[in-house]
Amino acid sequence: MAITIQHLLERGELSIDDDITFHTHVEVARLFGRDYKGHQQATIRLDEHTDVWFPKLFPNRDWLNELSPQGTEITMRPADGGQYSHRMASTRREDVITFGKETRTGDYRFCGVFRFNPHLSSAARWVFDRIATTVTFDGNGGHGFEERTLRAGQEDLTAESAPVDLDLIESFDRRVDEGRFAVEDREVVARTRGSAQRTFATRVKRNYEWTCAVTGIRTPEFLVASHIVPWSEDPSIRLDPSNGICLSTFVDRAFDAGFLSITPTGMTRVRWENCGEDPSLHADLARLDAITLARPRDDVPDPEKLRRRLELGY
Known part of the structure; x- marks a missing residue:
C-alpha cells in the first residue's frame, strides 16, 4: 500500500476515499491497538457493540457475502455445506468496521462501518447497512466513527x-x-x-x-x-x-x-x-x-x- 501504518496512526483516521489496501489482518489490528503475530479469524472484538470484520466478498466454501454495487449494503449468507453456518443462530453482530477482501488473492480494503439490519435479516441471511465512511483510531484501542446519515438502505x-x-x-x-x-x-x-x-x-x-x-x-x-x-x-x-x-x-x-x-x-x-x-x-x-x-x-x-x-x- 502507498501509505504506511505509522502514517495512518499519526493521522488517526481512515476513509473509504483513501482507497488503501492491507495485506494482512495484523496490519489492520495495529490501528486498533492490537499487536498480533498472526490473525486469521473473521473478526476482532473491540467492545461490546463493535467488531472489526474481514469478510470475503466473493463466493467461497463457507460464506456467500455480497457488497451492493453502491457499497452501502453487505448481505451475508452461509454456503451449502459450510462449516460455520451454525453461527447464524448463535452469533449476532452489531456495528462492524469492515475490511473486505474482494478476490481470493487480493488484499483487504476498508469498506466503511456497517450496522446489522434486523428488519431485513433472517436465519438464512444477515444484512448490514453502511452507516459511516470514516473511522478514527489512536493505536491504543480507542476508536470511533460519526454516523453521518441514517442507514443508506433503510426501508x-x-x-x-x-x-x-x-x-x-x-x-x-x-x-x-x-x-x-x-x-x-x-x-x-x-x-x-x-x-x-x-x-x-x-x-x-x-x-x-x-x-x-x-x-x-x-x-x-x-x-x-x-x-x-x-x-x-x-x-x-x-x-x-x-x-x-x-x-x-x-x-x-x-x-x-x-x-x-x-x-x-x-x-x-x-x-x-x-x-x-x-x-x-x-x-x-x-x-x-x-x-x-x-x-x-x-x-x-x-x-x-x-x-x-x-x-x-x-
Missing part, C-alpha cells in the same frame, strides 16, 4: 417514524411543486431523511387516496409510501411521486425484502424462490400474487423505474 417504513423538521418539510414540498426531486447525500442526516420521507409519503398516499394499491387496505396506521427505486440507489428521484407506491405494511415488507416484485406493467409477482419453507407465509403471499396495482389519481408508477428496480436485483 421506508422505518424512515416514516424518523424525526422531522417542519421547515425542511416545507422546503421539500416546494421542491416537489417545482419538479425538483433530488435529496443529495451531503444533505442527509436522520432528521433530513425523516422530513424527506414525510413529504414523499404525503404525496404518494394522497395520490392513492390513502389506500394500499395491492390489498385495498385504508387504515392509515397500516400504510407506507414505498420507494420503487430505493432511496439509497438514486438521490435524484428520492422525492419523485412517480417513484412511489402506497402499500400496506405487510406488502411493503415483502416488496422491500425481495419476496414480492412488481413488473413494469404494474403486476405483482411473488418470488417463491426466496420464500423458504413457511406455509403461513406462502398462504399470505399467495393472496398478493398476480394482482394489478390500483391506478392512482395523478403520478402513476413509472414503468422505467419499476424495470430499473428489477435490474438492480431488488
